[in-house]
Amino acid sequence: MIEPMKNFRSGYTFLLAVLFIGAISIAVTGTMLLLSWVSMRNTEIMENSGKGYELAMTCAEHALLELFEDFTYAGNEEITESDGTCFVLPIGGAGYENRTLCIESESGNTIRRFETILKRVLPSIEVAAWQEVEVFTSCSYE
Amino acid sequence: MLDILLGVAIFAIFIGIAGHSLLTSQRLTISSGDRLRAVSLTEEAIEAVRSIRDGDFDDLIEGTHGIRIGDDGIWEFNGSETVSSDGYTTSIVITAVDDNRYSASATTTWDFGVQRSGSVTISSTYSNWRQERSMGTWNVLLHTGTHLEDPAPNFNDIAIKGNYAFVTSEVDGGGAGLYVFDVSNLSLPTRIAEGFVLGAEGHQLLVSGDTLFVITSMPGAELQAYDISAPEEFSAGKLIDTYNIPESGKARSMAIYGTTLFVGSQQDGSQPELYSFNVSDPSDISLLDSLNDSGSYNGITLNGGYAYIANSEDVAELTVIDVFDPSNLQFAPGIGYNLTDVPDGRAVVSFENSVAIGRSVGDVIQELALFDIADSPVPSPPPGPWYRGVGTDVHDMDRSATGKYIFVATEHESAEVQVIDSDLWRAGQMPLIASYDTDTGIGRGLIYDPIRDRLFAVTISALLIFSPNP
Numbered sequence: 001m002i003e004p005m006k007n008f009r010s011g012y013t014f015l016l017a018v019l020f021i022g023a024i025s026i027a028v029t030g031t032m033l034l035l036s037w038v039s040m041r042n043t044e045i046m047e048n049s050g051k052g053y054e055l056a057m058t059c060a061e062h063a064l065l066e067l068f069e070d071f072t073y074a075g076n077e078e079i080t081e082s083d084g085t086c087f088v089l090p091i092g093g094a095g096y097e098n099r100t101l102c103i104e105s106e107s108g109n110t111i112r113r114f115e116t117i118l119k120r121v122l123p124s125i126e127v128a129a130w131q132e133v134e135v136f137t138s139c140s141y142e
Numbered sequence: 143m144l145d146i147l148l149g150v151a152i153f154a155i156f157i158g159i160a161g162h163s164l165l166t167s168q169r170l171t172i173s174s175g176d177r178l179r180a181v182s183l184t185e186e187a188i189e190a191v192r193s194i195r196d197g198d199f200d201d202l203i204e205g206t207h208g209i210r211i212g213d214d215g216i217w218e219f220n221g222s223e224t225v226s227s228d229g230y231t232t233s234i235v236i237t238a239v240d241d242n243r244y245s246a247s248a249t250t251t252w253d254f255g256v257q258r259s260g261s262v263t264i265s266s267t268y269s270n271w272r273q274e275r276s277m278g279t280w281n282v283l284l285h286t287g288t289h290l291e292d293p294a295p296n297f298n299d300i301a302i303k304g305n306y307a308f309v310t311s312e313v314d315g316g317g318a319g320l321y322v323f324d325v326s327n328l329s330l331p332t333r334i335a336e337g338f339v340l341g342a343e344g345h346q347l348l349v350s351g352d353t354l355f356v357i358t359s360m361p362g363a364e365l366q367a368y369d370i371s372a373p374e375e376f377s378a379g380k381l382i383d384t385y386n387i388p389e390s391g392k393a394r395s396m397a398i399y400g401t402t403l404f405v406g407s408q409q410d411g412s413q414p415e416l417y418s419f420n421v422s423d424p425s426d427i428s429l430l431d432s433l434n435d436s437g438s439y440n441g442i443t444l445n446g447g448y449a450y451i452a453n454s455e456d457v458a459e460l461t462v463i464d465v466f467d468p469s470n471l472q473f474a475p476g477i478g479y480n481l482t483d484v485p486d487g488r489a490v491v492s493f494e495n496s497v498a499i500g501r502s503v504g505d506v507i508q509e510l511a512l513f514d515i516a517d518s519p520v521p522s523p524p525p526g527p528w529y530r531g532v533g534t535d536v537h538d539m540d541r542s543a544t545g546k547y548i549f550v551a552t553e554h555e556s557a558e559v560q561v562i563d564s565d566l567w568r569a570g571q572m573p574l575i576a577s578y579d580t581d582t583g584i585g586r587g588l589i590y591d592p593i594r595d596r597l598f599a600v601t602i603s604a605l606l607i608f609s610p611n612p
Binding site: 011012022026037042047053058062064065069070073075076098121122 | 144145146148149150152153155156157159160163164166167168170171173174175177178181184185188192242243262264265266267268269270271272273274275276277303304349350351352353397398399400401422444446493494543544592593
């Protein structure tokens with residue numbers, strides 16, 4: 001009567017050990033899968049970020065040329081490209097000097113914002129500052 | 143025995159899941175790495191093209207290109223594709239959009255075997271915004287075109303939008319109040335929208351984007367905004383909003399900063415003389431603030447967060463208003479500059495660290511004054527001020543793009559339009575370098591058009607166009 005109980009205990013222990021090791025394995029592999037997914041998400045964000053940057057540059061260059069060709073250009077314009085959309089906020093300032101240009105682009109879920117301060121517009125555009133910002137301080141969305 | 147079999151089976155399943163998961167994880171991680179590397183190379187290619195554009199816009203050539211760093215250390219096109227040392231192939235397709243724009247699409251592809259291939263494409267557009275506009279020398283006023291209106295409408299002011307000029311006038315002599323001219327032919331400006339009548343005197347006007355703002359004497363609608371997105375179709379139907387400036391018909395001057403419009407008014411004992419408006423939506427002009435003063439605000443220019451006013455106030459002909467917060471207008475510390483005697487400030491213009499004011503004629507004054515505002519928003523000489531006598535009323539002023547030249551519309555009988563060299567003026571030398579004598583009446587208004595490097599002036603009866611020494 002003692003031997004069957006002993007065998008039963010051994011099998012039970014083995015099964016528990018398998019379940020324990022399995023649980024650890026699942027946790028480890030789950031973590032690995034999660035890390036891989038995070039890596040893919042990061043890559044996707046990096047790609048969208050790069051596209052967003054170029055979208056913003058597209059809008060900025062568009063606005064700079066418009067301003068160069070007509071300094072009364074008021075901005076407040078949306079441009080849609082295959083990679084997303086970008087928005088030229090209302091141009092700050094007036095005349096040929098001290099103009100502010102703010103650009104926001106959106107590609108996927110990535111938003112990038114750039115502020116450009118122009119020292120002068122004519123006879124050639126002279127940029128005083130060109131920086132990426134988290135929140136616009138020189139322009140408003142009006 | 144059954145337990146062991148069950149345990150082995152479960153273990154095998156675990157091992158299978160774990161193995162597959164690990165392999166999947168490895169594949170995904172490698173795939174992410176591949177893609178990230180491709181994104182990096184694609185961005186590099188796009189920025190390389192920007193670098194080439196920065197060197198010379200003309201170096202952008204339509205077609206499919208590869209890139210490399212040349213012997214001189216700068217990016218250049220090379221072949222039709224670039225293959226990196228780790229096996230990625232990048233090519234850039236450049237297409238001309240118009241004379242001043244190219245679009246580029248950079249694509250990086252890779253193929254490292256089963257489930258390790260792909261492509262990344264990033265696009266951008268480059269414009270020729272780094273070009274420099276050639277400007278002539280305004281030591282002569284070359285008269286290139288005239289439009290004479292008969293009977294004389296008593297023109298007041300002028301604004302330019304592309305190939306169109308908008309001119310305000312009085313109405314007593316039969317003037318329409320607002321005229322539109324096609325100036326695409328600079329030798330022969332022609333009036334369009336001849337049926338349009340403003341119905342009141344038009345005073346100062348300005349263009350912002352696709353909107354024309356006009357100061358009128360119309361009671362209840364002193365400030366008017368017109369849609370001029372299609373100037374050739376200008377009509378009364380293009381009126382998009384009006385605003386009733388308190389005290390009927392007293393508004394006179396105007397300036398804009400972004401989406402904030404400032405309007406100056408003639409003196410009134412009970413009503414403000416300066417108003418700020420939010421015009422972000424020109425069809426819904428809204429008042430932000432106003433400021434009361436004891437003089438007529440005949441001219442406004444903006445510089446560095448301050449509004450410089452040509453004022454009739456006898457102790458502050460140049461008045462300075464802090465407009466950093468247009469919802470809270472307030473006098474700058476010191477309020478303004480008291481010029482000799484009491485003739486009114488009539489026109490004002492600013493550039494960089496300078497402000498120039500023009501006044502009504504006076505027996506003991508020089509009508510033009512130039513101030514340095516580098517160290518203080520309210521002029522605190524020295525240096526300056528520098529003076530220049532005109533011998534008659536100054537009606538309007540504008541400046542060239544660089545501020546070197548100041549254009550002045552006067553009542554002078556033989557020099558209605560004058561050009562002042564600000565550098566000579568500051569140096570204490572004779573600043574008047576050119577003038578024009580017209581028999582079409584006194585100079586009333588003018589505007590410099592930097593796009594075409596032309597000066598547009600209006601007199602009592604004519605629109606005159608001038609070019610510089612090329």
